[in-house]
Amino acid sequence: MSTPPAVPMTAAAAAAAASSSRRRMEAVRRHLLPRPPPVLSLNQLSAAEAGESPVIIGGMVLDIHAKPSVPPHPGTTVPGMVKYIGGGVARNIAECMAKLGTQPHMISVIGDDMAGDFLLKYWRVAGLCTDGILQVPDVTTPVVSNVFDRNGELFAGVASVQAVETFLTPSWIYQFYRRISTAPLLMLDANLSPESLQAACKIAYESGVPVLFEPVSVVKSSRIAPIAEHITCTSPNEIELVAMANALSTPGKFNLVKLEQCNNKAESVDYLFEMLSPAMFFLLEKGIKLLLVTLGSNGVFICCREHVNFIKDQKRCKVTPFSTQLLEKLEGCFLSSTPVNLSREGSSRTCVFHLPATSASVVSLTGAGDCLVGGFLSSLCGGLDIMQSVAVGIAVAKASVESEANIPADFSAASIADDARRTLLSARQIWCQ
Numbered sequence: 001m002s003t004p005p006a007v008p009m010t011a012a013a014a015a016a017a018a019s020s021s022r023r024r025m026e027a028v029r030r031h032l033l034p035r036p037p038p039v040l041s042l043n044q045l046s047a048a049e050a051g052e053s054p055v056i057i058g059g060m061v062l063d064i065h066a067k068p069s070v071p072p073h074p075g076t077t078v079p080g081m082v083k084y085i086g087g088g089v090a091r092n093i094a095e096c097m098a099k100l101g102t103q104p105h106m107i108s109v110i111g112d113d114m115a116g117d118f119l120l121k122y123w124r125v126a127g128l129c130t131d132g133i134l135q136v137p138d139v140t141t142p143v144v145s146n147v148f149d150r151n152g153e154l155f156a157g158v159a160s161v162q163a164v165e166t167f168l169t170p171s172w173i174y175q176f177y178r179r180i181s182t183a184p185l186l187m188l189d190a191n192l193s194p195e196s197l198q199a200a201c202k203i204a205y206e207s208g209v210p211v212l213f214e215p216v217s218v219v220k221s222s223r224i225a226p227i228a229e230h231i232t233c234t235s236p237n238e239i240e241l242v243a244m245a246n247a248l249s250t251p252g253k254f255n256l257v258k259l260e261q262c263n264n265k266a267e268s269v270d271y272l273f274e275m276l277s278p279a280m281f282f283l284l285e286k287g288i289k290l291l292l293v294t295l296g297s298n299g300v301f302i303c304c305r306e307h308v309n310f311i312k313d314q315k316r317c318k319v320t321p322f323s324t325q326l327l328e329k330l331e332g333c334f335l336s337s338t339p340v341n342l343s344r345e346g347s348s349r350t351c352v353f354h355l356p357a358t359s360a361s362v363v364s365l366t367g368a369g370d371c372l373v374g375g376f377l378s379s380l381c382g383g384l385d386i387m388q389s390v391a392v393g394i395a396v397a398k399a400s401v402e403s404e405a406n407i408p409a410d411f412s413a414a415s416i417a418d419d420a421r422r423t424l425l426s427a428r429q430i431w432c433q
Helices: 011-032 089-099 114-125 162-167 170-174 177-181 194-207 218-230 238-247 265-285 321-330 368-381 386-401 413-426
Strands: 055-057 061-068 080-087 105-111 133-136 143-148 154-160 186-189 211-214 290-294 300-305 350-355 428-432
Touching (some): 061 114, 089 105, 089 186, 089 368, 105 162, 105 170, 114 133, 133 162, 170 194, 194 211, 194 218, 211 368, 218 238, 238 265, 265 300, 265 350, 265 428, 290 368, 321 386, 321 413, 386 413
Parallel strands (some): 055 186, 105 133, 186 211
Antiparallel strands (some): 300 350, 350 428
16 A cells, blocks of 8 residues: 655644644743742842952752652652752852852852753842853753651752762862952862862962861762861861761771760760860861861850961951841850950960750751851851851851751841850850860
8 A cells, every 4th residue: 555645734834833842842841940939139238349259169959859748668659749949058058148148259060951040040030140150061950859857857868969070170260260369268068079179279278268168978078188288167067077087087086976865955065075076176186277066956066276267368358237237236245254265376275165056946957057157157258256157157057947948038137146146145165275
């Protein structure tokens, strides 16, 4: 049997078919791509004037958050909610700082895909500079997929962030040499390759710019080893702290044995100090000036030499209306009877302080650590001292855990100041000798 001849398609029919195809693709796109981000309003209380900005280098990630409505079970699906959220340690810290009035300069990499477009649009809508964000064709934007339990704690997760290591190269970082060399501070996350971490540290060291290293995870925290002498501050949790110390010494030298049960918070904190102090003191010996050890609901340990001074050139700091409000409420409310001066030169005493966390109604814990660091760095840039800045970081972290998003939509200076003041008034010196 012969095949009937093909009937030529009219122009109108071709146009209709093309339109139908576009509609189907648009439907797929809407399904896959998260809804456009809400219009971000940087806190008008604290819009900083143009000037040199802190530089943040690291991952910009699309986070996929899955939270079950019943306990998760291996090997099967359960009902719940799935959301798309802007993420990545460095990106979260930068967004947090921006909402607190400090305009950071972000250096990162994304793919030329729907996830990359989403992250880039979010940044532009926020009014933040995008010239340090490299969008690479035919590359998948970093994505992290997290599954949480019903309490907001991470149950399991998978991270695909190879693009950061592959394309956020020393050559791309060196294009922003002047930005880095004139910044009040530089923050690096451990998603960077060892070569890129060393390149960024070299610029900062040559220019006298303080560096904060964010360890990101237990596995990546070991990347501090080749650059430890150039790190001013780092912000690990208990497990990351031990991993970093082991990376700089004989593996297995330091360990953490968690106490199953404590009678009260004070007992828990004292036990944690006993367990963690060898690793903390060892990292100070390796050249790190300041340790912020995050303890979850137990707060934060600050460990440093008595003469530590994070930002040496105070002219690079820019006081904002937001930080002014914080300063007014926090002035003089920390351990006024304790003869400890963190900026006193000529002292070799090692000091450890504990700042407690404030109680919160937990919704999600994923952005808490990033918000703590963002609040800390923004406060330093706004002229607050180390103790005040950590207290603000703890208050900002509280706002984060009470929000669905990694970074809350906005922050109240009054609420942050009140929570930070309560933390400072409850702080205590654990060690100084």
